[in-house]
Amino acid sequence: MSDVLKVPTMAEFMATGKQPEVLFWVGCAGSFDDRARKITKAFVRLLNKAKVDFAVLGTEESCTGDPAKRSGNEFLFQMQAVTNIEVLNAYEVKKIVTACPHCFNTLKNEYPSLGGDYAVMHHTQFLKSLLEEGRLSIEGGKFKGKRITFHDPCYLGRANDVYEAPRDLIQKLDAELVEMKNCRKKGLCCGAGGAQMFKDAEKGDKEINIERTEQAMEVTPEIIATGCPFCNTMMTDGVKNKAEGKIEVMDVAELIANANDL
Amino acid sequence: MEFLPNLIFAILLFTGIGFFARNISKLKRNIDLGKDVDTSDQTKIRWKNMARIALGQSKMVRRPIAGILHIVVYVGFVVINIEVLEIIIDGLFGTHRIFSGIGSLYGVLIGTFEILAALVFVAVIIFWFRRNVVKIQRFMKSEMKGWPKLDGNLILYFEIVLMGLFIIMNATDVEFQSTNSGNIISQFFAPMFEGYNVHLIERVAWWMHIVGILVFLNYLYYSKHLHILLAFPNTYYGSVKPKGYFNNLEAVTNEVKLMMDPNIDPFATTEEDASVPDKFGASDVQDLNWVQLLNAYTCTECGRCTSECPANQTGKKLSPRKIMMDTRDRLVEVGNNIDTNKGVFVPDGKQLLGDYITNEELWACTSCNACVEACPISIDPLSIILEMRRYLVMEQSAAPMELNTMMSNIENNGAPWPYNQMDRLNWKND
Numbered sequence: 001m002s003d004v005l006k007v008p009t010m011a012e013f014m015a016t017g018k019q020p021e022v023l024f025w026v027g028c029a030g031s032f033d034d035r036a037r038k039i040t041k042a043f044v045r046l047l048n049k050a051k052v053d054f055a056v057l058g059t060e061e062s063c064t065g066d067p068a069k070r071s072g073n074e075f076l077f078q079m080q081a082v083t084n085i086e087v088l089n090a091y092e093v094k095k096i097v098t099a100c101p102h103c104f105n106t107l108k109n110e111y112p113s114l115g116g117d118y119a120v121m122h123h124t125q126f127l128k129s130l131l132e133e134g135r136l137s138i139e140g141g142k143f144k145g146k147r148i149t150f151h152d153p154c155y156l157g158r159a160n161d162v163y164e165a166p167r168d169l170i171q172k173l174d175a176e177l178v179e180m181k182n183c184r185k186k187g188l189c190c191g192a193g194g195a196q197m198f199k200d201a202e203k204g205d206k207e208i209n210i211e212r213t214e215q216a217m218e219v220t221p222e223i224i225a226t227g228c229p230f231c232n233t234m235m236t237d238g239v240k241n242k243a244e245g246k247i248e249v250m251d252v253a254e255l256i257a258n259a260n261d262l
Numbered sequence: 263m264e265f266l267p268n269l270i271f272a273i274l275l276f277t278g279i280g281f282f283a284r285n286i287s288k289l290k291r292n293i294d295l296g297k298d299v300d301t302s303d304q305t306k307i308r309w310k311n312m313a314r315i316a317l318g319q320s321k322m323v324r325r326p327i328a329g330i331l332h333i334v335v336y337v338g339f340v341v342i343n344i345e346v347l348e349i350i351i352d353g354l355f356g357t358h359r360i361f362s363g364i365g366s367l368y369g370v371l372i373g374t375f376e377i378l379a380a381l382v383f384v385a386v387i388i389f390w391f392r393r394n395v396v397k398i399q400r401f402m403k404s405e406m407k408g409w410p411k412l413d414g415n416l417i418l419y420f421e422i423v424l425m426g427l428f429i430i431m432n433a434t435d436v437e438f439q440s441t442n443s444g445n446i447i448s449q450f451f452a453p454m455f456e457g458y459n460v461h462l463i464e465r466v467a468w469w470m471h472i473v474g475i476l477v478f479l480n481y482l483y484y485s486k487h488l489h490i491l492l493a494f495p496n497t498y499y500g501s502v503k504p505k506g507y508f509n510n511l512e513a514v515t516n517e518v519k520l521m522m523d524p525n526i527d528p529f530a531t532t533e534e535d536a537s538v539p540d541k542f543g544a545s546d547v548q549d550l551n552w553v554q555l556l557n558a559y560t561c562t563e564c565g566r567c568t569s570e571c572p573a574n575q576t577g578k579k580l581s582p583r584k585i586m587m588d589t590r591d592r593l594v595e596v597g598n599n600i601d602t603n604k605g606v607f608v609p610d611g612k613q614l615l616g617d618y619i620t621n622e623e624l625w626a627c628t629s630c631n632a633c634v635e636a637c638p639i640s641i642d643p644l645s646i647i648l649e650m651r652r653y654l655v656m657e658q659s660a661a662p663m664e665l666n667t668m669m670s671n672i673e674n675n676g677a678p679w680p681y682n683q684m685d686r687l688n689w690k691n692d
Binding site for chain 2: 005007009026028030031032033037040041056058059061062063065067068069070071072073074075076077078079080081082083086105108109110113114154155158159160161185186188189191192193194195196197198199200201202203204205206207208211212
């Protein structure tokens with residue numbers, strides 16, 4: 001693959017006295033988790049292809065504070081938030097895109113009252129707008145007719161009412177979008193939210209990601225698409241447990257990048 | 263002696279309403295024990311929410327069977343209450359069917375009431391079967407044993423009896439039957455009473471009906487059935503923000519800003535200290551805000567939240583409905599405490615956290631908002647769970663160990679995992 005990614009930082013933009021069109025907020029998973037890094041790169045390839053003038057914060061980015069807040073540590077959350085807002089405001093950031101619904105929710109809903117007001121988009125919304133503006137096209141060939149089901153991330157769907165952007169993108173692939181019995185507003189959590197990602201589940205009779213994987217298997221998809229690095233981890237684990245080798249778990253950005261042979 | 267029935271009626275009516283009013287003022291006092299929260303914004307959206315969700319029952323029909331049956335009972339309840347107005351006037355002034363003077367329209371009115379009464383009767387019986395014979399799962403959860411189960415059934419019995427009495431009182435009203443207008447349902451029951459003292463039966467049914475209504479009215483305060491009133495304010499005061507939003511604690515903001523401000527003298531004692539609350543998060547009902555307490559009183563224990571909860575579905579102890587029931591039960595306990603101690607709360611060595619809600623339940627939540635989405639009347643169990651987690655973490659440092667590790671990672675290196683912030687862009691060169 002022609003893997004020379006152009007990933008300019010805000011600091012580099014600042015040095016040339018220019019402003020990027022949008023800041024790509026990579027997030028902790030997107031930066032450090034092996035699986036999520038692939039999503040990050042797929043999204044950057046698409047940004048490069050669409051010639052989007054974007055920048056990342058790089059080493060100046062820090063956790064939004066979401067897992068701290070949902071754990072109950074408001075102090076730590078606000079320390080993170082205020083620090084991040086200082087950096088973002090110093091760079092005069094106006095528009096942010098992120099591939100993590102948790103970062104998306106926190107930046108969009110919880111930063112404004114702390115002094116951080118930005119137009120925040122989820123990467124599926126941003127990709128959709130690139131398509132609509134004709135800056136990006138999708139060659140669907142590769143996924144034509146494939147059965148793909150979309151797992152709604154809670155912090156994208158219920159939390160922020162974004163249900164259609166990821167589905168519109170999947171449909172552009174000429175894929176067969178199949179819905180699980182619990183989808184959209186009724187989508188079942190993958191089990192990672194509210195900082196559950198970082199701890200063992202409480203005692204019960206089943207893991208949530210297994211339950212969700214079984215729901216997905218009921219509609220016999222070839223691919224489970226997600227729009228969240230944590231959902232991706234949970235569903236990948238679930239598939240490993242229940243349907244190894246039969247179902248692939250992919251981010252919507254990866255589907256589109258793959259379709260374009262990027 | 264002639265006016266004795268009128269007098270008895272007036273006494274019953276004013277005692278019934280007076281007792282209810284007294285309890286409602288108690289209810290309001292209890293809700294006001296909660297912290298203040300600003301709900302003065304977006305009044306237009308709030309009215310719209312109330313009209314759509316409470317008046318229009320828009321979220322009820324997401325489960326079509328229960329939803330449609332509920333609409334039948336709801337419409338029946340509202341419409342048949344017009345008849346109560348006539349009963350009250352008749353009772354107070356010794357008239358009989360005072361509205362019958364309006365002519366043929368009266369027949370249409372009573373006919374409508376009779377049809378609705380019959381529909382309500384059938385719907386309520388189906389409800390009873392769903393709870394007691396079909397045993398629908400969400401009515402069988404562990405928090406639904408004992409009083410909550412009985413409460414649910416008592417409400418249904420009340421409604422069956424009240425609807426039955428309404429039909430009987432019409433069926434035995436000879437004068438009304440003779441007009442043959444509006445007796446759409448009761449005409450089929452009238453022959454059953456032939457040969458009996460119909461006048462007496464009519465009077466007994468009439469009195470039992472109105473007394474039943476007054477008793478039911480006063481039962482509300484002690485029951486989950488309060489939702490028939492509170493659903494309206496509750497949908498009005500419910501959140502108008504995206505569900506993902508969780509409030510930023512202002513007291514924390516002040517402290518954080520102080521810590522980050524290089525111009526502040528770190529040794530100066532500031533007046534800011536006054537704004538620091540005596541407690542972060544919630545360990546008891548008084549630490550919650552009044553909308554959350556209104557939520558608790560409004561909950562009618564339908565269990566849609568719990569049946570959608572991923573933790574509950576996979577056998578964890580957490581049940582969002584139980585969170586609401588516990589909050590209400592503790593609030594009632596605190597209210598009773600205030601009543602017995604002449605208006606002041608005397609610490610009883612109990613609190614919501616621990617005595618009602620366990621840490622295990624709180625830590626099982628994925629904050630996915632399924633419960634909030636599922637509630638047909640805008641109750642938010644998630645905000646209570648998160649508020650209590652705040653107490654556990656900020657006051658007691660009682661987070662599960664793995665979460666403490668995650669938090670110290672964020673504190674030290676800006677990520678929930680132990681990776682160096684300086685490596686954040688390494689993915690570029692993978």
